[in-house]
Amino acid sequence: MSRQIDYRTAIREALAEEIERDPNVFIIGEEVAQYNGAYKVTQGLWAKYGDKRVIDAPISEAGFIGMGVGASMLGLRPVMELMFWSFAYVAFDQMINNAATVRYMSGGLLHCPIVVRGPANGGTNVGATHSHTPENLFGNMPGLKVVCPATAYDAKGLMKTAIRDNDPVYVMENTKLYGELWDVPEGEYTIPLGVADVKRSGSDLTLVAHGRAVITCLKAAELLEAEHDIKAEVVDLRSIRPLDEQTILDSVRKTHRVVVVEENKPFCGVGAQITAMIQEKAFDDLDAPVARVSAIDAPAIYSPRLEEVQLPRPMDVVTKALSIC
C-alpha cells in the first residue's frame, strides 16, 4: 500500500512501534510528553503510552542524558530528545566521556543502547546558538554512531534500527524536513546503518551528501540535466558512522567526478573525510579533483536573507559541478 506521510510522522511511527515492541524503550526529553514535543514529533505519544514511557524532563540535558546512559547499562533503551542538537554541548561529557567509552573502558563488559535524537540544522533564522550541525564532531568518536536521514522513508527505517542497536546512536534530524511528504509503506520495515542510498542515478558526476543537502543535490541534479545535459548521480550517505564507503567508490568509478556537499562547515567536516578517502582509494578513477560545497565558514548568521546564502543552495552545487565538468 503506497501512501504519503511527512518526515515528522514517520519518526513518530517508528517511536510508537518500538515502544509497543519493547517494554524497555521509553522517550525522555524536554516538552516531549504533555506539550507534544517542541516540533510535534512526539505528538500524541504521551496520551497513548502514559507517564512511564514518555517522560517530560526539566531543562537539564547533562542530567537526563547522563541518566539515560546509566539506565541503558542496566538494559533500558532510552530514546532521548534534544530540542535542538545545538544543546548537546551542555551534555557533551555524558555523550562522549560516558556513552562513547563505557563499553571500551570496561573491556566489553557493558554496552550503552541509547538513542539521542532531535533536529540539527541551520536555515531557520534562529542564530548561531541554535543552528549547529555536529555530525562531524560526534562521528569523530569511536564508540558512537551517527545517522542523518534525508527523507521520511529513511527517517522511519533508520530510527527503528537505531533503537534496536546495542550501541549509542545519535540521530540528527532537520526541522526544515519535518513537514516534507514522502512515500512510506504501511507497516514495519528497518534500514540498516552504514548503507548509503543512491537517490538518483547518473553517469557524468557524483554528488555525495547527507541530511537536507541530499534534497539540495537532487534539485541541483535536475538543473544540471535540464540546463547542461549533465547526468548527476546523488549518493545519500544516510549514516555517517558507520559509513558506506563502497557505494561512494562504486559511484565515483562510474562517473569519475565528485562534489561532496554538506550543510556543515568545511573544516574537518564529513566532506573532508570523504574527500580524503576518495583520493586515496579511487585516485586513478578521477578525471578532476574532488570538489566540496559546504556552509560559508562562519557562525550561522541570523539575517534571513543571508542565512539562505550561507547554506548550500542548488545553484551553488551546480556552479561547483560545472567547475569540474
Added chain:
Amino acid sequence: MVPAGFSKRHYLTIMSAILKNEPGTGAQFAQEAINQTLEPSDKVRFLRDMVRIRNFEERSNKAYSQGRIGGFLHLYIGQESVAISAASLMGPNDHMITAYRDHGHALAVGMSMNECMAELYGKATGCSKGKGGSMHYFAPDKNFWGGHGIVGGQTPLGLGIAFALKYQGKTGSCLCFLGDGAVNQGAFHESLNLASLWDIPVIYVIENNGYSMGTSQARSSAYPEYLAKRAEGYNMAWDVFNGWDVYELRAGFHRAMHRAHTESRPTIVEIATYRYRGHSVADANSKVYRTKEEIEQYENLFDPITRWKNTLINEGVITEEDYRQLNHEALQEAEAAAQFAEQSPWPTEADITADVYHEVDHQTESGLTGKHFFND
C-alpha cells in the same frame, strides 16, 4: 587554629572527636539493629576486606614506583572503612558506582586482587582487559558500574542506574560515590534535582577527605556548612557521619538505603574521612597543602583499620595474633596478584579496536554493514 588545609567544619568534626578522645563513638552504633545481627565472622570479614584493600594498594604503590604501572594511581588508604561498610549492606538490587579512586570499592564488592592488579599493569587479564586502567574498574556481575575518571561525571549515571531499578519495578538502590571536590560540578546538581523530582532511589555518598587535589573544602565550597546540606535546596534528605567506625558507617548507610528501599527517596550522605597519601601517587605536593602533623594526627587517632581491629579485640572476636595472621595473608595475596600481573600477557594490537562497538564485537547484521573504523 584551623590548619590551612582543612575546612573549619571538617576540622572541627575530626578535632572534637580527638579532644573528646572518643574511641568508643562506635559503641552506641553497635547497638543498632543492623549491627546487632552481625555474626563474628561478618565482623572479621570487614576487617579482612579493609586489610586486603590496604595491602593491595601498598603493593600497587610499590609496583608504581618500580615503573610497572602507567598513568595515575589514586590510593584510597585511610578511607577503606567507607567502601566496605557500604558494600556490606548491598543486596541483589543494590548497586555501586564511584569516581577514579575506585580500588577500595572494587575489592569491597568482591572483585579479585588478580584482575585489579593486572588492570593496573595494563595486561589482558585485567578486569577491563587493560583498556580502562586504575580509574576505570567495572564489574557489572557484582553490581559495580565503575570507576569514572571525570570528576562528577558518574553522578548522572548513578541516577540512571537507580532510575532503571525503579522502571523495572525492583526494590533497590544505587550508591553513587563522589568526592568533596565533585560536589561543585553542575552535573551533580542536575542529578540531585532529578533524583528528588522523580523519587529516584539513589544515594549520593560524599567521601569528604578534606581535599580535592590540593584544594581544601574551605577554598572550594562557598557554602560553609556540611556539603550534604545542599540537599535542602532540592527537598532531599541528608545525613552526615564519621568515616572511621564501621558500626557508625553501617548504621548511616542503612538509614539511607532503607529510605531508598521503602520510600524510593534519594539521600545525600557526607562522610568525614581522610586520605593519607597524595591525590595520586605522583602528587609531589601531598605534604605541602597540609601539614605532616595533620596526617599523623589522623592516622594515629582515626585509622579505620586500627580502630576496627581494637573494637574486635575488645569484643573478644579476635586476638592481636589473629590480626597479624590476617594481615599476613592479605600481604601474600597482594604479592601473588603482583606476580600474576607481572606474568600475564599484554593485550594484542588487534585488541585495540575490540570492545568499541557491541554490534561489531558480536558480528551482528548491524555490525557488518558499513565501515566503523577508519585507519584504512
